[in-house]
Amino acid sequence: MIPPRYFALIPAAGIGARMGGAMPKQYGHVAGKPMLRHVLDTFAACPAITHTFAIVSGADPHVDDMMGCGPSLAGRVTIVRDGGASRRETVLNGLLAMRPQIADDEWVLVHDAARPGLTVAMIDRLLAELSEDPVGGLFAMPVVDTLKRVDDERRAQETVPRDGLWAAQTPQMFRYGLLRKALEQAADVTDEASAIEALGLAPRMVAGSARNIKITHPSDLPLAELYLKGLHD
């Protein structure tokens, strides 16, 4: 029996509103290279990943320059120019584009273009932990801060018990057929695991890493630089 293969899907069609800047944040440089290029180079360097699909906006004017700023990724990465108005739509469009190359029981790792700190070793660890899992799962980290739910005036209304709370990261790894069905049926979700949970299934958490930071605001950049320059494990 041929073992199922692993494919990466990188949603990269956002505008980076919270980051600001002249271009979408996935093209902003961190440690000398565009954020999205870090991600594509990592997946291309991972032998266990059969192929990577990056989903960008149909009108994206930056992707060709990004693909040209380093060794060729031909044969390892396909750019799909079909981003959607939401993350969910972008990922779903990517899954549809992948259809001719992937079977329903094969794995899709969905990873934010905004998380350039991912390493090949982390990908291998995720596969080792989840490749036999009946549902799939994701990187996540236990919440360590005390959480407050606040009102419109930023006053605490409730302290949310943090026992059992984990902060989701990516990759989020599910079999193609299940993920596509879940996203087709989901309301607008902020991650793929939410759509899987809406089917009544329980994705498994795998301990992530602080280096797998999602670059959202300008204040996230210095820490990401430290990790990507190898100055901090």
Ligand SMILES: Nc1ccn([C@@H]2O[C@H](COP(=O)(O)OP(=O)(O)OP(=O)(O)O)[C@@H](O)[C@H]2O)c(=O)n1
């Ligand atoms: N319509 C969208 C929205 C987001 N994303 C992607 O989803 C990932 C995580 O989203 P986020 O960090 O929110 O990025 P943006 O949506 O670009 O940021 P903002 O919400 O600040 O605009 C990013 O790689 C982003 O490019 C996408 O592919 N399509």
Ligand SMILES: C[C@](O)(CO)[C@H](O)COP(=O)(O)O
């Ligand atoms: C998928 C994710 O990174 C998990 O924490 C997060 O939900 C993405 O949220 P964003 O608002 O699209 O950045």
